[in-house]
Amino acid sequence: MDSSQNTVLGSGGNGMLATPLNDTAAAVDDPKQNLNQVIDSIQKTLGQLHQLYLTVSSFNTASQLPLLQRLNGLVTELDNMVKLSERCNIQVPMEVLNLIDDGKNPDEFTRGVINSCITKNQVTKGKTDAFKSVRKHLLEELEQTFPDEVESYREIRAMSAAEAKRLAQSQSSLPNGDVKVKPEH
Numbered sequence: 001m002d003s004s005q006n007t008v009l010g011s012g013g014n015g016m017l018a019t020p021l022n023d024t025a026a027a028v029d030d031p032k033q034n035l036n037q038v039i040d041s042i043q044k045t046l047g048q049l050h051q052l053y054l055t056v057s058s059f060n061t062a063s064q065l066p067l068l069q070r071l072n073g074l075v076t077e078l079d080n081m082v083k084l085s086e087r088c089n090i091q092v093p094m095e096v097l098n099l100i101d102d103g104k105n106p107d108e109f110t111r112g113v114i115n116s117c118i119t120k121n122q123v124t125k126g127k128t129d130a131f132k133s134v135r136k137h138l139l140e141e142l143e144q145t146f147p148d149e150v151e152s153y154r155e156i157r158a159m160s161a162a163e164a165k166r167l168a169q170s171q172s173s174l175p176n177g178d179v180k181v182k183p184e185h
Contacts, residue, residue, distance in 0.1 A: 034087045041081040048074045 052070045055063055096106045143150040 031088065034084065035090070038081065038084045038088055041077060041084050045074065045077050045081060048077055 048070060052067075052074060055067045055070055059067065093109065096109045099106050099109055139150060
């Protein structure tokens with residue numbers, strides 16, 4: 001273990017595992033790392049709840065001290081979870097929480113959102129296709145009435161498209177001919 005980590009040990013014999021803590025954890029603002037820390041804390045809490053259940057289900061006077069130690073460990077981990085969760089900015093739609101409260105699968109919400117997006121996408125595609133059809137029809141009518149002007153228009157459009165393509169290629173290529181790759185965010 002390197003010097004940037006400390007180990008917090010649970011009191012002896014109570015079944016708690018050693019947990020490495022990072023000294024710089026409070027200074028980290030990476031949302032993904034913060035979320036992973038909360039998830040780890042949730043998993044530890046679930047493990048402690050399971051241990052607590054086992055201790056309570058087989059309770060006798062000799063297991064009173066381990067029970068108290070596990071309760072204290074649970075309270076400590078819940079407190080840690082609250083502190084870690086304050087650094088996470090997660091917004092859960094109320095519909096998802098209502099579905100969970102009703103005992104339903106939250107994937108239903110996701111499925112509904114995706115279906116709604118698909119429907120809106122189809123409507124938008126229909127509008128785009130309609131505009132393309134109107135443009136095509138308009139160009140055909142204009143070509144019959146003003147053939148020279150339409151030919152000039154098509155030449156200008158072709159030059160403009162070629163220039164836009166050339167500009168896009170020049171912006172994405174390096175001096176050695178390699179293509180720049182946009183970093184993922």
